[in-house]
Amino acid sequence: MGLYLGVEGIDGVGKSSVVNLAAEFLEIHGLEVTTVREPSTDIGREALEWDDPYLQALAFTLDRMLTLKRVDFEAADVVLSDRTFLSTLAYQSALGADMRWLLELQRPVPKPDVVYIIDREPLAEDATFDKEFLERVRNRYREAARLIEEEFDVEIKWIEAEDMDKEEIAELIVADARRRLDDPLGIPDDLLEG
Incomplete structure (x- = not known):
């Protein structure tokens, strides 16, 4: 089984592009990559319009389970996910759901080996929520990351990306992934805060 990596952050930080x-960069290096995007099912996409954070959390968790069930983790060197269960903890808790309840809901969900959290202000062209809400979500990511590291065997890597473009962020993730796959590039560990 290869690496299962997640990319997280508030809306508008460039996750999908990264x-x-x-x-693309990993494939250039000859690695077999499967990408996943959440939400990916009708119920997950519909839940984006709902007002109840608990119902949203249930729908997003079902979406995640159905999506990951279709992934052949054995065939890929790297499974790269645009969002993970961490999004549910951050967003739905920012909307009022209890963080511990959300954490328990995620127990049966397959967990990534590493989650990279892109920490920066949203890029103007990508922002879908108001700035105040996104700041609340950003703070919830920090709280959720602490809980996840305590509860699950998931490594959290913060990428302080205020002065980085999307290519630089992607290159950091690729370098770290290749290092983990025993193909070192010599990336300094201090560039990826853990």
Whole structure:
């Protein structure tokens, strides 16, 4: 089984672009990459319009389970996910759901080996929520990351990306992934805060 990596962060930080670039860069290096995007099912996409954070969490968790069930983890060197269960903890808790309840809901969900959290202000062209809400979600990511590291065997890597473009972020993820796959590039560990 290869690496299962997740890319996280508030809306508008460039996650989708980073995932696409990282997948492209990894494939250039001869690795078999499967990309996943959440939500990916009708119920997950519909839940984006719902007002109840608990119902959203249930729908997103079902979406995640159905999506990951279709992934052949054995065939890929790297499974790269645009969002993970961490999104449910951060967003739905920012909307009022209890963080511990959300954490328990995620127990049966397959967990990534590493989650990279892109920490930066949203890029203007990508922002879908108001700035105040996104700041609340950003704070919830920090709280959720602490809980996840305590409860699950998931490594969290914060990428302080205020002065980085999407290509630089993708290159950091690729370098770390290759290092983990025993193909070292000599990336300094201090670039990826753990």
